[in-house]
Amino acid sequence: MEYRFSSRMGRVPESFLEELFRVSGVPGVISFAGGLPGSAYIDVEGIREAAREVFAEEGRTALQYTTTDGYLPLREFIADRYRRRLGLPAAPEEIQIVNGSQQCLDLVGKIFLDPGDAVGMERPGYLGAIEAFSLYEPDFYSVPLEEDGPDLAAFESLIRGRAPKFFYGIPNSQNPSGRTYSEGKRRAVAEILEGTDTVFYEDDAFGELFFDGKPRPPVKRHLPEQTVISGSFSKIVAPGMRIGWIYAPAPVLRQFNVAKQAADLHSNFLCQVILHRYLSTHDLDAHVARVSAVYGEHCRLMCELLDDLMPQVTHTNPEGGMFMTAALPDGVSSMEVFREGVREGVAVLPGVPFYVGGGGEDTIRLNFSAAGEEEIVEGMHRLARVVRRLA
Amino acid sequence: MEYRFSSRMGRVPESFLEELFRVSGVPGVISFAGGLPGSAYIDVEGIREAAREVFAEEGRTALQYTTTDGYLPLREFIADRYRRRLGLPAAPEEIQIVNGSQQCLDLVGKIFLDPGDAVGMERPGYLGAIEAFSLYEPDFYSVPLEEDGPDLAAFESLIRGRAPKFFYGIPNSQNPSGRTYSEGKRRAVAEILEGTDTVFYEDDAFGELFFDGKPRPPVKRHLPEQTVISGSFSKIVAPGMRIGWIYAPAPVLRQFNVAKQAADLHSNFLCQVILHRYLSTHDLDAHVARVSAVYGEHCRLMCELLDDLMPQVTHTNPEGGMFMTAALPDGVSSMEVFREGVREGVAVLPGVPFYVGGGGEDTIRLNFSAAGEEEIVEGMHRLARVVRRLA
Numbered sequence: 001m002e003y004r005f006s007s008r009m010g011r012v013p014e015s016f017l018e019e020l021f022r023v024s025g026v027p028g029v030i031s032f033a034g035g036l037p038g039s040a041y042i043d044v045e046g047i048r049e050a051a052r053e054v055f056a057e058e059g060r061t062a063l064q065y066t067t068t069d070g071y072l073p074l075r076e077f078i079a080d081r082y083r084r085r086l087g088l089p090a091a092p093e094e095i096q097i098v099n100g101s102q103q104c105l106d107l108v109g110k111i112f113l114d115p116g117d118a119v120g121m122e123r124p125g126y127l128g129a130i131e132a133f134s135l136y137e138p139d140f141y142s143v144p145l146e147e148d149g150p151d152l153a154a155f156e157s158l159i160r161g162r163a164p165k166f167f168y169g170i171p172n173s174q175n176p177s178g179r180t181y182s183e184g185k186r187r188a189v190a191e192i193l194e195g196t197d198t199v200f201y202e203d204d205a206f207g208e209l210f211f212d213g214k215p216r217p218p219v220k221r222h223l224p225e226q227t228v229i230s231g232s233f234s235k236i237v238a239p240g241m242r243i244g245w246i247y248a249p250a251p252v253l254r255q256f257n258v259a260k261q262a263a264d265l266h267s268n269f270l271c272q273v274i275l276h277r278y279l280s281t282h283d284l285d286a287h288v289a290r291v292s293a294v295y296g297e298h299c300r301l302m303c304e305l306l307d308d309l310m311p312q313v314t315h316t317n318p319e320g321g322m323f324m325t326a327a328l329p330d331g332v333s334s335m336e337v338f339r340e341g342v343r344e345g346v347a348v349l350p351g352v353p354f355y356v357g358g359g360g361e362d363t364i365r366l367n368f369s370a371a372g373e374e375e376i377v378e379g380m381h382r383l384a385r386v387v388r389r390l391a
Numbered sequence: 392m393e394y395r396f397s398s399r400m401g402r403v404p405e406s407f408l409e410e411l412f413r414v415s416g417v418p419g420v421i422s423f424a425g426g427l428p429g430s431a432y433i434d435v436e437g438i439r440e441a442a443r444e445v446f447a448e449e450g451r452t453a454l455q456y457t458t459t460d461g462y463l464p465l466r467e468f469i470a471d472r473y474r475r476r477l478g479l480p481a482a483p484e485e486i487q488i489v490n491g492s493q494q495c496l497d498l499v500g501k502i503f504l505d506p507g508d509a510v511g512m513e514r515p516g517y518l519g520a521i522e523a524f525s526l527y528e529p530d531f532y533s534v535p536l537e538e539d540g541p542d543l544a545a546f547e548s549l550i551r552g553r554a555p556k557f558f559y560g561i562p563n564s565q566n567p568s569g570r571t572y573s574e575g576k577r578r579a580v581a582e583i584l585e586g587t588d589t590v591f592y593e594d595d596a597f598g599e600l601f602f603d604g605k606p607r608p609p610v611k612r613h614l615p616e617q618t619v620i621s622g623s624f625s626k627i628v629a630p631g632m633r634i635g636w637i638y639a640p641a642p643v644l645r646q647f648n649v650a651k652q653a654a655d656l657h658s659n660f661l662c663q664v665i666l667h668r669y670l671s672t673h674d675l676d677a678h679v680a681r682v683s684a685v686y687g688e689h690c691r692l693m694c695e696l697l698d699d700l701m702p703q704v705t706h707t708n709p710e711g712g713m714f715m716t717a718a719l720p721d722g723v724s725s726m727e728v729f730r731e732g733v734r735e736g737v738a739v740l741p742g743v744p745f746y747v748g749g750g751g752e753d754t755i756r757l758n759f760s761a762a763g764e765e766e767i768v769e770g771m772h773r774l775a776r777v778v779r780r781l782a
Contacts, residue, residue: 001586001587001588001616001617002588003588003590003640003642003643003646004503004556004588005502005503005646006501006502006503006504006505006508006527007505008501008505009502009646009649009650012649012653034456035456036455036456039451039455042451042454042455044446044450044451044454047446047450047454048446048447048450051442051446052443055435055438055439055442056439059435059438059439060430060433060435062631063433063435063438063629063630063631063632064427064430064433064629064630064631065425065426065427065625065630065631066631098655099490099654099655099656099658099659100655100656102653102654102655102656103654103655105653106653106654106655110397110399110526111396111397111400112395112396112397113397114397114398114399117397128653128656131652131653132653132654134653135501135650135653136397165395195392196392197392197393197394197395199394225392226392234456238454238455238661239454239455239456239660240453240454240455240456240457240659240660240661241454241659241660241661242655242656242657242658242659242660243659249394251394252394255394255396255400258400258403259400259526261522262403262493262496262497262519262522262523262525262526263493263494263497263523263654264489264490264491264493264494264497264633265490265491265493265519265633266633267490267633267659268490268631268632268633268634268658268659268662269630269631269632269633270629270631270632270662271659271661271662
């Protein structure tokens with residue numbers, strides 16, 4: 001028989017992620033290619049305790065079906081944290097639980113995008129977002145991401161000229177570049193959007209992971225009714241639970257809820273209850289501070305090694321998060337560095353999938369959260385050999 | 392600002408589910424309206440033990456990211472069970488883990504349906520499927536579901552005349568009707584589909600729950616390359632974990648994997664590992680036999696009470712599963728029974744949302760898995776008062 005797939009399936013860019021996961025698992029390969037938080041910094045003992053308490057006290061409830069919006073006490077925790085950390089007047093009714101922030105990408109795409117609609121993104125932009133949105137067949141328009149945020153002239157011209165349904169950005173320690181919007185650019189972005197019908201989709205997966213421990217005020221503060229924020233516990237507690245959230249204005253949340261219910265009824269309730277128990281019995285601030293400090297050291301080490309061993313490679317200088325990008329010497333292709341790297345025992349991610357409509361051949365993304373310090377040193381030496389050989 | 396939602400959001404039928412969950416939670420209301428397995432029959436102690444072992448032995452791994460297809464040992468368990476129970480030559484590579492079988496509905500819709508494509512369904516059909524598919528804007532065509540399966544003349548005319556991308560059916564103890572396809576109808580359905588490009592989407596959420604404990608051979612046996620099966624642990628272990636699966640031919644599974652990765656990367660890994668540990672250390676057959684026997688008694692009790700107390704109401708006679716439908720006396724509306732019922736302290740689900748393009752005003756769906764025997768007796772007396780009052 002002939003399988004007649006939908007036309008949207010022809011729009012998906014070829015994915016590196018599965019190949020990456022395979023490569024990352026090959027024994028002996030040091031991987032800077034994935035996006036895993038450091039396994040050593042998951043508080044297994046704390047989550048285990050929380051699980052023990054949940055099974056003892058409310059296991060039967062946590063194993064049943066629940067409502068689509070998610071566990072209320074967990075949504076209260078999230079709302080409270082927004083109020084306390086970022087001065088946003090969040091209420092639990094404005095928050096819904098999803099399967100990690102990747103699910104927000106899918107559902108926000110679903111509720112906003114018809115084929116041929118314009119979507120704005122940073123250039124480079126997060127590849128998981130490109131994949132998720134692609135399935136709704138929009139036209140992508142990207143705005144160069146400079147050291148301190150989007151190129152404002154290009155941003156304004158896109159918003160005025162194409163009126164995208166939404167602009168998707170990661171103002172804090174962006175994936176892949178590690179760049180952070182300055183306060184001035186946050187205001188400017190909000191001012192340009194104000195009065196238009198373009199939603200700002202503020203992906204805040206990394207806002208808790210600034211090396212200096214200081215939160216940066218979100219764009220939503222300047223543009224509350226027009227901004228949708230997504231967040232995730234994957235990077236600050238544990239990815240295997242797949243728990244993230246959306247924080248959005250009521251009309252958006254109503255549509256989102258319909259789409260979430262049709263997608264999978266609700267996110268796994270057992271983990272929602274265990275996670276909430278963990279958060280209410282452990283000090284998340286202290287945990288996040290520890291993890292951020294470690295990632296900061298990893299990042300500094302990686303930057304130093306890049307500067308020392310590969311002076312012809314330039315790189316971004318992240319203030320937080322888990323990623324940086326590096327620009328390769330003239331004529332060195334990122335796909336070659338990827339393939340040669342694996343042979344040499346080091347995996348990096350080519351920049352290509354982060355560019356809609358082509359680009360990224362001369363950049364790679366480097367992750368500094370998953371590997372330990374010794375691995376970073378050894379891996380950077382391997383990478384330097386690959387770059388020298390190809391240059 | 393004006394929020395510019397996608398046109399698909401205008402296609403979603405109004406949902407009863409959230410209202411239902413609210414009603415089901417009102418103290419004193421006996422609910423036959425939901426779709427919950429009996430909480431008393433969730434093996435909390437067994438799952439707790441499994442969780443304890445997982446945290447002790449492999450917590451760190453289970454809390455990390457994993458691959459999109461899902462935990463291999465769990466997929467091996469599922470494949471092995473297909474081979475053993477149903478004689479299907481399933482391999483773990485043909486199976487992927489999802490967030491309950493609801494997510495299969497979304498993702499199968501996503502990979503097959505363009506706006507205006509034809510989709511075939513049973514009449515009445517599962518409302519969660521109608522909701523999920525609606526978001527891909529197909530044209531629905533429904534085939535009357537008779538006591539022993541689809542009306543074959545109507546089925547054949549639909550397949551030949553409209554060439555739907557797929558036909559969605561629940562051959563075992565259908566939701567909402569509780570009806571089961573006869574072996575003859577299974578063969579006939581497969582014969583009509585053979586040689587066409589219409590996929591058979593066989594939702595098997597209830598196949599483990601036959602009261603007589605005997606499995607019925609799936610349609611996939613007659614039509615292996617053309618059938619996609621979905622299954623779920625929600626009804627046989629615990630819904631709060633949100634773990635189901637798809638079992639599909641390789642070309643379908645490749646597209647499905649792309650859509651699943653874009654949707655949420657992977658299903659929650661912690662619960663996959665705990666569930667697998669539970670399944671390998673406990674006797675699922677014995678557990679399922681106990682649960683099915685209880686549901687069988689509930690079903691017989693409900694049928695007897697309907698016959699005794701509401702002789703003017705006719706009903707289906709399920710051989711398994713969790714639901715039956717009842718046809719109301721002439722002139723009694725299911726929406727009135729729903730509203731009056733809640734006032735009387737009993738919740739039922741109107742048939743309306745199970746009918747695409749109108750219908751179901753004179754039928755209700757009754758769930759017999761969630762309530763205990765005493766509640767069934769009391770609830771049926773309340774329902775009888777409501778029906779008498781409205782008739």
